[in-house]
Amino acid sequence: MTHTTIGQDSRQGQPDEALLEHGYNFAFLDEQTKRMVRRATLKAIAIPGYQVPFASREMPMPYGWGTGGIQLTASIIGQQDILKVTDQGADDTTNAVSIRSFFQRTTGVSTTENTQEATLIQTRHRIPEETLSKDHILVYQVPIPEPLRWMEPRETETRKMHAHEEYGVMHVKLYEDIAHHGHIATSFDYPVQIADRYIMSPSPIPKFDNPKMDNCPALQVFGAGREQRIYAIPPYTKVHSLDFEDHPFTVQSWEEVCSLCGSDESYLDEIILDNEGNRMFVCSDSDYCRKRLEAGHTGAMSEQQSDTPEVNSVEVANA
Amino acid sequence: MYVAVKGGEKAIANAHQYLASERRGNTDFPELSVAQIREQMRLAVDRVMTEGSLYDPDLAALALKQSRGDSIEAIFLLRAYRTTLPRFCNSIPLNTSKIAVTRRISAAFKDMPGGQMLGPTFDYTHRLLDFSLADTTETKTYPAPSAEDLQRAPDEELPRILDFLQNDGLVEGAGEPNASSVGDITREPLELPASRDIRLQKLTRADEGFILAMGYSTQRGFKNSGGHPFAGEIRTGDVAVEIIPEELGFPICIGNITVTESEIVSIYDGSEDTPPQFSRGYGITFGSGERKAISIALVDRALRCKELKEDIIAPAQDEEFVLMHSDNIEATGFVEHLKLPHHVDFQSELDILRRLRSNWEQSKARREAMEQSASTPDEVANNAPKGFA
Incomplete structure (x- = not known):
């Protein structure tokens, strides 16, 4: 089966001629597989936070590269969608580039780096800084979907624990953290409870991003390809990061601000600049940082490269 | 360069180009053809087909060429291709009694009806490097056995040696094959506990090295019970694949495939309901995957511990441990994904x-x-x- 590129206005990254591979279906997966994935996704949305087993397929990227998220995206993407792919918050990390190019080649849909413009956002390890709306679907790539895995390695056991809402071990683990360290020593993949029922892994996003999941207007779906699980948070669902009354949940904060755009409210990457160990902090969300630069915000290091206000140039300097 | 984690589009393109040139190697030497790999690296092709779950020697050979000889990468290529193929129908169960054998041995009996047949085995070669193979300038001929030598009689059933023991009740039955209810791990998620059909599929697809080590561990005492395992029968040969098209209603042959089948027996002490007898383990692979077929049979037997009411004390008996960690495509993906950027989590x-x-x-x-x-x-x-x- 072959497809032709649909007529879209030429956005950045849009293939200008039919790049769709001959012999492959729209978005790679065959329609039966997409239907199977969609059914699992619907079940996941109906039972927020519950891990639905699905018959994960081999994809042309390795397990661990986001095959769960890729299968979700492939199953729900339509020709009218505008796709954004990020990894570690950035649109130009190697894996994001590779996944975006995969969907360009197999669907021909428009892609964008602009969070607001996108209808479908596939992400690894971050939630965009900009507030998501009901017009967004956020697809997460998940390595280990089971939040209880580090306490109980057996799937047969953890499924029972979820069924009985037997979450004592998780609370004991968090308590032991406080007993040993004075605070909960989990900084990413911080467990959440969905709609007062299932404890769920938010995927390895920094806990900084956890509050964005709560009561979010966008549909959030999670795919774990190797572990064959799909789960979801429907729009406007309560997402509670686990804590104790006397040790409330807190997020990371920095003494520094972004060296490029000066933001003091975004998640910052630390970049080592030279052999002396000098470092700078920049927004992990490259689209957010770019927009702030375009809006005229500046940071400590933005002036010296004001002619090219690109996050990339800093990384090149780092080379 | 890894610092180009951001702005990586050009870096990826360059890496792919570099990879293609490394794959080709020094152009002073002629390029390998897919046919050469298929004919002369056949055991590598067989492994790629077995673990790739796709019987297609040409595509497997192509995958090996593309992967620069890395089996796991080739298996991955074949699986990613297979996943896009439509499913027309299920074949009826292979009748491996009607096999055109190229090899058939039993370690349990000195001789047997149908005879022992060594076939093209490494077993009794001396592992001395044959330097004459390094010289490809003079054309050597290696005569293949004649049809009479192979004594192939197409429609004749080759008796199974264990059936003779089963008639005396000394070995348990092989179970009733019911084609309509066979699971499919490529179409359904694996759920535990898994039934034996699912387990055997998983073991056939599993990494050869992993299954070999698991089987080996049962021989070194990491198992609950059962005596010394015996290779009741190992057979390699061509079998017909038959389907029943709905509009015909009777089986037609759509082609032959080469398989290796292994049946292992070991003494089972019995339980309240079952008298002492030989219990079975079974393994099958595409092509000449004899090492793996034997290993699968050992692990299959170890994993039958629940059904046979044995205590679970060893890794090879632990279904979740074995099945969840046996797939090399899953394993290699997750292990190697550590090289992807993780700087947000690291921060x-x-x-x-x-x-x-x-x-x-x-x-x-x-x-x-x-x-x-x-x-x-x-x-x-x-x-x-x-x-x-």
């Missing part, structure tokens, strides 16, 4: 580590201050840390 860990270190410094300073001011034992007791806050 979070740095933050935690700095806090832990600062807490540690503070409590160390407190402790040292306390020790210095502890002039009398009474004071030490009063200043001891209270609780864990």
